Amino acid sequence: MIGGLFCYNHKGEVLISRVFRDDIGRNAVDAFRVNVIHARQQVRSPVTNIARTSFFHIKRSNLWLAAVTKQNVNATMVFEFLLKVVEIFQNYFGKISEENVKNNFVLIYELLDEIVDFGYPQNTDSGILKTFITQQGVKSATKEEQTAITSQVTGQIGWRKEGIKYRRNELFLDVMEYVNLLMSPQGQVLSAHVAGKIQMKSYLSGMPECKFGINDKIVMDSKGKSTEDTSKTKSAIAIDDCQFHQCVKLSKFETEHSISFIPPDGEHELMRYRTTKDISLPFRVIPLVREVGRSKLEVKVVVKSSFKPSLLAQKLEIRIPTPLNTSGVQLICMKGKAKYKASENAIVWKIKRMGGMKESQISAEIELLTTDTKKKWTRPPISMNFEVPFAPSGFKVRYLKVFEPKLNYSDHDVIKWVRYIGRSGLYETRC
Numbered sequence: 138m139i140g141g142l143f144c145y146n147h148k149g150e151v152l153i154s155r156v157f158r159d160d161i162g163r164n165a166v167d168a169f170r171v172n173v174i175h176a177r178q179q180v181r182s183p184v185t186n187i188a189r190t191s192f193f194h195i196k197r198s199n200l201w202l203a204a205v206t207k208q209n210v211n212a213t214m215v216f217e218f219l220l221k222v223v224e225i226f227q228n229y230f231g232k233i234s235e236e237n238v239k240n241n242f243v244l245i246y247e248l249l250d251e252i253v254d255f256g257y258p259q260n261t262d263s264g265i266l267k268t269f270i271t272q273q274g275v276k277s278a279t280k281e282e283q284t285a286i287t288s289q290v291t292g293q294i295g296w297r298k299e300g301i302k303y304r305r306n307e308l309f310l311d312v313m314e315y316v317n318l319l320m321s322p323q324g325q326v327l328s329a330h331v332a333g334k335i336q337m338k339s340y341l342s343g344m345p346e347c348k349f350g351i352n353d354k355i356v357m358d359s360k361g362k363s364t365e366d367t368s369k370t371k372s373a374i375a376i377d378d379c380q381f382h383q384c385v386k387l388s389k390f391e392t393e394h395s396i397s398f399i400p401p402d403g404e405h406e407l408m409r410y411r412t413t414k415d416i417s418l419p420f421r422v423i424p425l426v427r428e429v430g431r432s433k434l435e436v437k438v439v440v441k442s443s444f445k446p447s448l449l450a451q452k453l454e455i456r457i458p459t460p461l462n463t464s465g466v467q468l469i470c471m472k473g474k475a476k477y478k479a480s481e482n483a484i485v486w487k488i489k490r491m492g493g494m495k496e497s498q499i500s501a502e503i504e505l506l507t508t509d510t511k512k513k514w515t516r517p518p519i520s521m522n523f524e525v526p527f528a529p530s531g532f533k534v535r536y537l538k539v540f541e542p543k544l545n546y547s548d549h550d551v552i553k554w555v556r557y558i559g560r561s562g563l564y565e566t567r568c
Contacts, residue, residue, distance in 0.1 A: 139193075139204045139215060139256045141165065142222075142249065146235045147199040149174040153238065155249050157256040160207050165190055169203055184212060195219050197233040206256075221261040222252065228263040244270070264401060265295050294344070296384055296401040302342045306551045309338035310537065315562035316416065316529045319518070322424055322567050329416050330377075331530040332562060335408040339400040341551065343544040349396040349407075350535035374531045379410040412530045419444050419525045419559060422455070424568035426516070434460070434503040436568075438486075444493040444525060453488040454522040455499075456481075457568075460514045462506040470499040518565035525559040532557075 140161035144153035149170040168187045173180045173194065185192045193215045194203040202223065204215050225248060226233055230241045238245065247270055252261055260266060314333040320326055339347075352373050381387065382405060384398040396408070423439040438457055442450060453473070459466065459482050466477040466484060473488035486499050539551045 138208070138210050138258070139206045139218070139253075140208075141205040142253070143169065143203045143205065144238060145170065145174060145201040145203070147174075152200070152235065153242075153245055153249075155246070155253075157253060161190070161205050165192075165205050168192075169194070169201075169205070173203075174201060183216070193219065195223070197223055198235075200233060200235060200238065218258050218261070221258070225252065225261065225263045225266065228267075262296060264297075268298065294384075294399055296405075297344065297399060298402075299344060301402050303340050305340070306342055306539075306546060307338075307340045308347075308537065308539065308551055308553045310534060310553070310555045311336040312528050312532055312534065312555070312557045314528050314530055314532065314557075314559045316419065316559060316564060317562035318418060318564045318566075320422070320566045324421065324423070326418075327567075329418070330411060330413045331416055333410050333412070333528070333530060333532060334406055336404070337400060337407045338404045339402065341400065341402075341539065341541070342546070343541050344399055345539050345541040346397065346399055348536070348538045348540070349398070350537070351396070352531070352533045352535055353394075372531070372533070374412055375414045376410050376412050379408060382407050410532075412532075415531060417444070417527075417529050417531060419450065419529055420521060420523060420564075422519055422521060422566040424457075424519055424566060426568050432505050432507060434505065436484075436501040436503060437498065438519065439496060439498040440488075440491075440521075441496040442491055442493050444527065446493040446495075448493045448526055450491045450493075450523050450525045451489065452522065452524045453491055455486040455488075456520045457484040457486065457499075457501070458517040458519070459483060459503055460505060462508050463503055464506045465504040467502040468499065469501075470497075472497040475499055475501075516568050518567045521564045521566075522561045523564075524561075526557060527559055528557045529559045 140158040141156040142153070143151055143166055145151055151166055154166065168190065169185070169192050172187050173185055173192065183194055185194070189207060191206050191210075192203050193206075193212065194201055195216070196202075202219055204219055206215070223233060226245070229244065229248070230237050248266065251266060251270060252258060312333065312335055314331050317328075317330050317332065318326065319328045353376050381390075381396070382398070382401075384400060385407070386397045389395060389397045398407070400407075419442065421441045421443060423441065425437040427435040429435055436457060438455065440453075440455060444450075459477070461482060463479070463482070468475045468477065468484065470486060472491075473486060475484060475486040477484050484499075484501055488497065491497065534555050537553055537555070539548050
């Protein structure tokens with residue numbers, strides 16, 4: 138897939154160099170340094186093509202990590218691989234920095250030998266890698282450890298080792314959703330979708346099997362519930378597409394429509410999903426912009442919350458753009474704190490908390506400098522950030538069961554926690 142992997146510092150010096158295929162020469166290292174790192178103009182594209190060679194790069198702190206290939210490869214797969222490499226490095230020696238890379242020079246080459254073979258990714262699970270590569274180097278394993286390592290690398294359950302024991306069995310489930318919205322000034326929804334993920338922390342003994350139920354329409358219909366019943370169809374959501382962790386048994390999901398899995402120990406991402414229908418928008422932003430001659434603008438923005446009054450939204454931030462020729466701003470806001478930031482050409486309005494079915498407003502008088510340019514102000518959209526304690530898509534966990542036949546504990550002995558968090562993605566309203 139890839140021909141080589143290089144790591145540079147901010148000066149363009151090569152810290153790590155590993156060539157997997159013969160078609161990548163030493164000149165590829167210099168080409169990336171000259172055309173990207175030391176380029177006169179900032180290179181915005183993460184993919185650069187130089188002399189029929191493609192460079193895929195990401196930047197972390199002051200380090201550049203570049204994958205090089207002469208073949209026509211899937212770009213998203215290469216970036217997924219680069220992000221996995223960064224994640225493995227962080228799991229081994231923490232922050233990605235030049236000093237840490239130099240201190241763990243031998244370890245990085247050991248990891249690359251295990252992760253990639255002839256340019257193809259092999260094993261990118263840090264949990265499995267840690268069983269036979271330690272921070273000091275290769276571990277001298279006993280016969281028992283060697284058999285355990287072999288079963289982990291080649292066996293069906295490579296993400297979890299046997300013999301895990303906890304005094305208290307606990308399971309934490311976080312349903313995190315990001316609402317993306319583009320709304321017209323009249324309140325018409327132009328585009329809206331929710332990108333969600335289920336983050337799980339499992340502290341369970343043995344090799345437990347978990348069953349997880351959601352209120353997806355496919356699942357609800359298969360249970361024999363009538364789609365004509367409005368009260369039931371409202372509670373079921375239509376998931377457009379979903380992606381599971383490798384521990385999920387996909388055959389059971391297709392036949393029984395239940396998410397069955399043996400969870401990895403500790404924290405992991407169980408599922409990702411996307412939905413575009415019946416989204417409960419937490420906030421509505423109503424803008425009113427009035428031009429008073431060529432030297433003044435009057436802006437009024439009303440924010441309305443549309444969720445239950447018993448719930449409380451936090452970390453609200455509304456960014457109202459201003460013209461480039463703004464000379465001064467006078468602000469009046471009912472709630473929270475508002476400030477004009479000239480460097481960002483925006484009024485930033487922050488509210489710590491806001492209850493459901495409430496509204497708040499801000500008024501601003503913007504004084505403008507007279508300019509010779511006849512180009513009209515494009516009026517960028519008003520953006521909003523927030524956090525609410527519910528899932529805007531209506532996603533619900535119907536049940537979560539744990540089975541462990543070998544050890545003597547049942548589903549009732551497991552302490553389970555479920556939390557719903559809704560956050561803003563790109564939440565914009567045109568003005």
